[in-house]
Amino acid sequence: MAGGANGMDAAASADPEMKFPGQRKHKHYFPVDARDLRAKELSAMSRPQRTHICGIAQTLVDIEAHVDDELLARHNLVKGNSLLISDEAAHILYAELKQRALIKEEHAGGTIGNTLHNFATLSDERAVLFAVMEKQIEIGSYAYKYLSYTSSKVDVNQLQPVDGPIGRCFTLITPCGERSFAISKGAMDKLEPASIKPELIKTAGALVFASYLMRSADGDNIDQAALRAMAVAHEANVPVVLTLGTRFLIEQDPQFWRDFIAEHVTVLAMNEEEAEALTGESDPLKASEIALQWCDMVLCTAGPEGLYMAGYCDSAELRETEHELRSGSIGEFNQYEFSRPMRQQDCVDPVKVYSYIAPYLGGPVEILNTNGAGDGALAAVLHDMAANRYHKVNVPSSCKHSVSALTYSSFSQICKYANRVSYEVLIQHSPRLSRGLPEREESLEEGYWDR
Ligand SMILES: Nc1ncnc2c1ncn2[C@@H]1O[C@H](COP(=O)(O)OP(=O)(O)OP(=O)(O)O)[C@@H](O)[C@H]1O
Numbered sequence: 449m450a451g452g453a454n455g456m457d458a459a460a461s462a463d464p465e466m467k468f469p470g471q472r473k474h475k476h477y478f479p480v481d482a483r484d485l486r487a488k489e490l491s492a493m494s495r496p497q498r499t500h501i502c503g504i505a506q507t508l509v510d511i512e513a514h515v516d517d518e519l520l521a522r523h524n525l526v527k528g529n530s531l532l533i534s535d536e537a538a539h540i541l542y543a544e545l546k547q548r549a550l551i552k553e554e555h556a557g558g559t560i561g562n563t564l565h566n567f568a569t570l571s572d573e574r575a576v577l578f579a580v581m582e583k584q585i586e587i588g589s590y591a592y593k594y595l596s597y598t599s600s601k602v603d604v605n606q607l608q609p610v611d612g613p614i615g616r617c618f619t620l621i622t623p624c625g626e627r628s629f630a631i632s633k634g635a636m637d638k639l640e641p642a643s644i645k646p647e648l649i650k651t652a653g654a655l656v657f658a659s660y661l662m663r664s665a666d667g668d669n670i671d672q673a674a675l676r677a678m679a680v681a682h683e684a685n686v687p688v689v690l691t692l693g694t695r696f697l698i699e700q701d702p703q704f705w706r707d708f709i710a711e712h713v714t715v716l717a718m719n720e721e722e723a724e725a726l727t728g729e730s731d732p733l734k735a736s737e738i739a740l741q742w743c744d745m746v747l748c749t750a751g752p753e754g755l756y757m758a759g760y761c762d763s764a765e766l767r768e769t770e771h772e773l774r775s776g777s778i779g780e781f782n783q784y785e786f787s788r789p790m791r792q793q794d795c796v797d798p799v800k801v802y803s804y805i806a807p808y809l810g811g812p813v814e815i816l817n818t819n820g821a822g823d824g825a826l827a828a829v830l831h832d833m834a835a836n837r838y839h840k841v842n843v844p845s846s847c848k849h850s851v852s853a854l855t856y857s858s859f860s861q862i863c864k865y866a867n868r869v870s871y872e873v874l875i876q877h878s879p880r881l882s883r884g885l886p887e888r889e890e891s892l893e894e895g896y897w898d899r
């Protein structure tokens with residue numbers, strides 16, 4: 449089981465320090481530099497104040513099956529899409545998968561559930577899960593599985609009890625490697641605004657949610673709960689992070705999403721297909737640039753091509769890369785990738801900054817699972833954002849915080865970390881990491897962090 453059983457006592461088992469996001473050459477990472485600290489601050493660091501992030505999730509168990517295209521067609525599913533299906537359709541689909549023994553695994557899922565679990569696994573910090581859970585849990589049930597497969601660092605104390613079952617996500621993998629999702633939603637969208645705890649949102653390093661929850665039906669209030677949480681986050685200047693679920697959802701009404709992002713979102717995570725649906729631009733770098741008119745920072749994953757980050761930095765804070773300059777749809781786009789991302793409004797003279805990285809080690813020899821590789825990358829970005837808050841709270845007068853940045857590390861360093869985490873997801877069977885990254889990497893891999 450991933451990460452150890454249930455998160456009932458999440459906050460109780462606090463470790464002394466947050467793990468560092470990614471790797472550095474030196475062994476002791478927090479504080480960054482002893483010269484940067486006064487005696488009082490050094491003693492504060494010996495018992496650092498903890499931080500956390502918050503997420504709003506649809507509670508889903510993934511039922512993974514390998515199927516052919518004919519099965520998708522017969523059940524009116526669309527390849528690559530995530531579709532809501534009726535209880536009756538779910539019953540018929542499940543019966544067929546069971547009868548033909550096509551089900552390979554059942555594990556905890558949901559984009560945000562995965563992201564919070566991976567964040568907690570990577571950082572050893574608390575991730576507060578705002579979601580529903582069955583009031584009565586039977587051993588062996590889906591609800592039981594969900595909690596058993598969730599890291600104990602995910603704080604499940606805020607779960608809202610519901611009468612119905614949690615959702616099921618049929619994850620259907622066709623021979624081409626594509627995943628198609630059929631969602632039997634159960635009570636996953638029944639989260640109420642009253643279940644959002646403003647005090648937890650206000651003190652969070654980030655608030656994260658997925659575009660999927662904006663398709664909840666009338667009478668289901670998870671979208672309202674998310675809007676309430678976003679309003680609190682805005683008030684407290686907590687970064688709001690949105691991950692786009694599937695391109696099909698964005699294609700239905702790209703303008704709605706552009707307006708939504710412009711109004712609510714600080715950091716946008718998407719893959720290249722979702723980026724194209726949102727911006728009309730198929731080139732991920734160009735699409736990321738376009739998206740910067742609506743938000744402050746972008747993570748755009750592009751499968752075997754690797755991943756891109758885009759954002760802003762004040763001209764006075766720019767740092768030149770020591771890597772080779774790269775050109776694509778934007779000339780020498782990585783020139784300032786050693787800079788730290790800032791909100792556009794926090795820059796006197798905002799400059800757009802980009803970074804790109806090819807898959808770690810060129811990608812795995814054998815990919816066991818691509819499901820959740822993007823969620824893994826986002827967990828790494830969230831870890832770096834939380835590390836920034838952690839450091840700021842514990843070492844407020846550090847020169848690192850003389851300007852207000854969104855992350856602890858540079859664009860370039862975050863790309864490396866996100867990419868490294870995606871690789872880790874690709875070489876295991878589930879979208880949820882079963883362990884953190886190795887403390888030390890093989891010499892070849894160490895070279896990657898130093899580059
Ligand atoms: N075929 C591949 N070869 C090498 N690396 C890959 C491959 N597929 C994915 N990756 C790595 O994983 C990262 C994320 O992958 P991808 O863009 O497929 O995410 P995604 O579509 O958002 O996935 P999900 O929605 O399942 O989380 C990529 O940026 C890359 O680093």
Ligand SMILES: O=c1[nH]cnc2c1ncn2[C@@H]1O[C@H](CO)[C@@H](O)[C@H]1O
Nearest residue numbers: 506530557558559617629660820879
């Ligand atoms: O409608 C949805 N809501 C929330 N999560 C979803 C939905 N459809 C698919 N996934 C989730 O996406 C993950 C891979 O990125 C899978 O684990 C699946 O549970």
